[in-house]
Amino acid sequence: MKNVQKNIEIVSQDKVIAFKRISKKFGTPLYVYFEKDLKDSFKNFQKIRAPYGLIVRYAIKANSNGAILRFYNKLGAHFDASTFNECVRLIEGAGISGNKIRLTSQEVQSEENLHYLTKKSVLYTACSLLQLETYGKALPNTEVGIRFNIGIGSALFPTSSTGGKNSSFGIFEQRDKINALLNKYNLTLTTVHVHIGSGSDSEKQKIAVHEGLKIVNDYPHVVALSMGGGYKVGGMSSEHSTNIKEVGQVMVDAIKDFNKTTGRKILLEMEPGTALVAKAGYILTEIIDKVTTGSSGKEFLKVNGGMNMNARVPMHGAQHPLIVIPRKRKNSQIKEYVVCGICCESGDILTVELWKPGVVEQRSMVEACVGDLMVIGRAGAYCASMSGGNYNSQQLHPEILVRENGKLDVIRERQPLSDIWKYEKIPRDL
Numbered sequence: 001m002k003n004v005q006k007n008i009e010i011v012s013q014d015k016v017i018a019f020k021r022i023s024k025k026f027g028t029p030l031y032v033y034f035e036k037d038l039k040d041s042f043k044n045f046q047k048i049r050a051p052y053g054l055i056v057r058y059a060i061k062a063n064s065n066g067a068i069l070r071f072y073n074k075l076g077a078h079f080d081a082s083t084f085n086e087c088v089r090l091i092e093g094a095g096i097s098g099n100k101i102r103l104t105s106q107e108v109q110s111e112e113n114l115h116y117l118t119k120k121s122v123l124y125t126a127c128s129l130l131q132l133e134t135y136g137k138a139l140p141n142t143e144v145g146i147r148f149n150i151g152i153g154s155a156l157f158p159t160s161s162t163g164g165k166n167s168s169f170g171i172f173e174q175r176d177k178i179n180a181l182l183n184k185y186n187l188t189l190t191t192v193h194v195h196i197g198s199g200s201d202s203e204k205q206k207i208a209v210h211e212g213l214k215i216v217n218d219y220p221h222v223v224a225l226s227m228g229g230g231y232k233v234g235g236m237s238s239e240h241s242t243n244i245k246e247v248g249q250v251m252v253d254a255i256k257d258f259n260k261t262t263g264r265k266i267l268l269e270m271e272p273g274t275a276l277v278a279k280a281g282y283i284l285t286e287i288i289d290k291v292t293t294g295s296s297g298k299e300f301l302k303v304n305g306g307m308n309m310n311a312r313v314p315m316h317g318a319q320h321p322l323i324v325i326p327r328k329r330k331n332s333q334i335k336e337y338v339v340c341g342i343c344c345e346s347g348d349i350l351t352v353e354l355w356k357p358g359v360v361e362q363r364s365m366v367e368a369c370v371g372d373l374m375v376i377g378r379a380g381a382y383c384a385s386m387s388g389g390n391y392n393s394q395q396l397h398p399e400i401l402v403r404e405n406g407k408l409d410v411i412r413e414r415q416p417l418s419d420i421w422k423y424e425k426i427p428r429d430l
């Protein structure tokens, strides 16, 4: 049976005009972000009326461009860093105060790093027993957060769940060991952190808030509950988005109920990445070739930016909306295509079966010609920030911010080609 996916995203006429303008001015491929969308998504979180305070931490791994970091800083966001280097990037690259950053990481920090973080007032969440021990040794008699694996994992795709027995994120049970380390180093647990996965089911997130509060109940000095991020953002007709207002209200109600029974006033922290930036961003590419595998085969559209600009597809089998913008003609005929990038990899396919990297699927879209633009939607999160490599000697591509007043700001230049071999060292005899 033929399986043809449909786009659900309709790009507004204003955006179509912007994409045409951008491609004329800067060429393709590149990333495009719309300031208004970045702002509106943040407002959705600000509207949550947490009774004892709300901190919205932008999870910067989703998109770490300095202009976006500064943008959210100006709007009042705090930040979630996943590595020590992300902290340095925030502080030294984007000029953000350390006291607005919380580090929740898979790394075990060196003593030197921990002292740097403390000097800069960065908040620390220990995510393993060894992390807690290392922190305690370096900084006894201080406050600390702990990430708990509450046994519940939920994510958009199997590769991004961060809870349950198959996940190494956070401390799973072992309360006796946690308590022994807190005692040994006279550490005060002040934040309980619970993040169950990226793109999690909101019903599971609702359960997670209650599980998180059960842990808070066991530790009298805890003042904050961090629910992490993971709020779902659908791009295709088969996916839906988390209702931020609704899930936020469940968290608010749980915190209010907790106050009624314990008298404690718990601050709510949320760490959205995807939900802030995913839909504000697009990858703007151009169709450079068309290939067919015969009357019983498939028609392929090759675009000049694929897996090198969007690792979500080959890594997770993610589906993104694909929108053809014909250069000149008006065209309403719908055809079925497989869309692929230009990397020399048969897996560089943009139309894959959901969660099946490299498994080709056709997508119906407006009939396309070589020279037309192809816009990849829902690409503001984990696309530019994950496209770190220079595979096939492809440069890192520019990022453009479309301001609310229509101004186009280049927030990253195209990487010079010579940068690709800049750090190579050639032995003398070669």
Ligand SMILES: Cc1ncc(COP(=O)(O)O)c(C=O)c1O
Binding pocket: 059, 062, 080, 104, 162, 195, 197, 198, 199, 228, 229, 230, 231, 271, 272, 273, 274, 275, 381
């Ligand atoms: C601790 C933590 N917070 C926040 C996030 C952001 O997740 P998302 O981009 O799905 O909102 C993640 C992502 O995995 C995470 O591990």
